[in-house]
Amino acid sequence: MSLGKIVLITGANTGIGYQIVRALCASTSKYNIILSGRSLDKVNRAVADAKAEFPSSPSQLEPLQVDIEHDDSILKAFEAVKSKYGKIDALVNNAGAQLDGQFISGKISEREMWQNSWNVNTSGTQVMTSTFAPLLILSSDPRLLFITSGTSTISGTEDMNMHFNKSPDAGWPKTGFQITAYRSAKAGLNMMMREWYRILKNDGVKVWAISPGFLATGLGMGNPEALKKMGAQDPEIAGPFIRDVLEGGRDKDAGKVLTSNGIQDW
Structure with a gap:
């Protein structure tokens, strides 16, 4: 049996990651989709759910355990994929975390919020990419995607129509909606994407960051229904958008932060 294109997605058992899986399963093209996540049980359930929803899909699904916060887990996953x-x-570097809410609620310290935000969203993604790069450059059409955020745009911080840009009242402590650590880590991710675009350019690797928009996911212990009331869209819309990037629809925009209808400002 011939193999389809091999697509490895981190954080694939939930949220945007799982919507990418669904979109690829719905395609008439054949893929070997590697669903990776921290919990193998949850990844296995996601595989079963996708197979049940798309019983006639030409694609193959495979679970993979990987925790991008730990180098030994990444290396073990690399050896498994290399061997098979x-x-x-x-x-598709999708795994990420928004931990600001945990600090605000007193569950973690400020230092833990900042260190863990960068460890998951940036440092872990960097190590995952550098570990798998030797396998990626062997492809005849290699693609590298980083899932970023609309909150990561530095020029966009001047847009006061966005509630996360508004200044809190005078005094201390500051209260209200804050995602300072998360958006800073994602801004760092954007620069990291640019470095990978530079580093892998002569290997023919096409590289992007993907800004999928304000979506009603459970990221950061968010309540999807409450987020929808704030204007968040269904995360399902991210799947076809990212599939289009994987299938060549945005090749002319390589090296940029993509939105579904254009380019996100730096």
Whole structure:
């Protein structure tokens, strides 16, 4: 049986990651989709759910345990993929975390919020990418995607129509909606994407960051229904958008932060 393009997605068992899986399963093209996540049980359930929803999909699904906060877990996953496939055609760095709410609610310290935000969203993604890069450059059409955030745009911080840009009242402590650590880590991710675009350019790897928009996911212990009332869209819309990038629809925009209808400002 011939292999389809091999697509490895981190954080694939929930949220945007799982919507990417669904979109690829719905495609008439054949993929070998590697669903990775911290919990193998949850990844296995996601595989079963996708197979049940798309019983006629030409694509194959495979679970993979990987925790991008731990180098030994990343290396173990690398050896498993290398042994079975010998290469990958696309790496979608989707795994991430918004931990600001945990600090505000007193569950973690300020230092833990900042360190863990960067460890998951930036440092872990960097190590995941550098570990799998040797397999990626073996593809005839290699693609590298980083899932970022609309809150990561530095020029966009001047847009006072966005509630996360508004200044809190005078005095201390500051209260209200804050995602300072998360958006800073995602801004760092954007620069990291630019570095990978530079580093892998002569290997023919196409690189992007993807800004999927304000979506009603459970990121950061968010309540999807409450987020929808704030204007968040269904996360399902992210799947076809990201599939289009993987299938060549945005090749002319390589090296940029993509939105569904354009380019996000730096």
